Amino acid sequence: MVKVTPARTHRIVPPSTSWRERRRLVSRQIEASVRWVEEHGLSTVVRWGAVILVSAIPTLQNFGIVTNRWWLLPWVAALVTVLVFDHHRHGASLIRLIRGIGYINSSFGGSFDTISNKIPSDGGCLTEEGSQSACIGFLHRIRDYTAFALRAEKSPRLRATLAVPIVTDGSVKALRIWAYDEPHSDRGFTTIPLYDDKGQVLGGAPAAYLTQDIHIVEDVHRMRGGHLVGASQRPYRSILSIPLSARDTDGKPLAVINVDADEPNFFEPETVLDRVMPLLAPVVNAMGLVLRMRTPGATYDFPR
């Protein structure tokens, strides 16, 4: 005799739970449904469709165009959809926000793990290779956080670089890109002079290094002095330069982080201060920690 196993049914609410727990579980289910609708780009259609039904059905009944009383059912369904959707929309947005930050944060945590493993067990300093790979990981997070803060996951294209001071005859005359967020095909490890021919401080990374302030370059193609080689041909148009708060013995930043965008006028003071810097601050300071942990007096290596 064949034993028939009863079909398993999926219970939204498990039995023997308190009223408060049941309410929370149902709320989570509805939030998940609202999130699904939002993730599939249907939220505007669903909400506005329901709003139109809620307002149109009584109007049409009033004018005698709709006389069947069964039209009350879609009206009630639309009303419930609007109320439920609006009530749970904030929860769904919050979950989406947490997932977005969590995705980057988990990688950020992994970068710390990499550094821990690069530190010699006898308590020594980070090597050139160890500190550079740690900085590359952090630069990647900087690009991700900036894209998340400015909603630029797809466009414009962003890139993060780290410019370190180059000491010539005992003083710093220029900065040079030492690390990129990823191995871009067009990376050139560019040298950036601090001053123009008239001895004036150049904008962007040089100004950020010397003044220790954040600097925004609106368009590289219209930059004074044109100190970047082939500036008018560069695909990255706007630059956000952030000096590290960690200082060397002269009180100057250990390095300057640059976030480049291939769109002019992309960075604005308000969004940088309000959205970008709060997210970037832990990564920027972690990078200062990494550079501080390098072998004292070690110079930076660049590809020939």
Add this chain to the structure above:
Amino acid sequence: MTSRDKAQQDRQIKIVREDDGWSIKISDTNPETRNRPLTKEERNFVREEVKRGAVADSG
């Protein structure tokens, strides 16, 4: 006055219009509050400064 109010008073933001873009100086003795999001007053201040800088630039 709460510590948060005190921290808000301690942070000073200065925005200067440069030839190539903008320079932003944040003065805050407390590194824990240095990079927090803008308050409503700070946001208004930043908007005014940017507007003023843009007007000076076009003029």
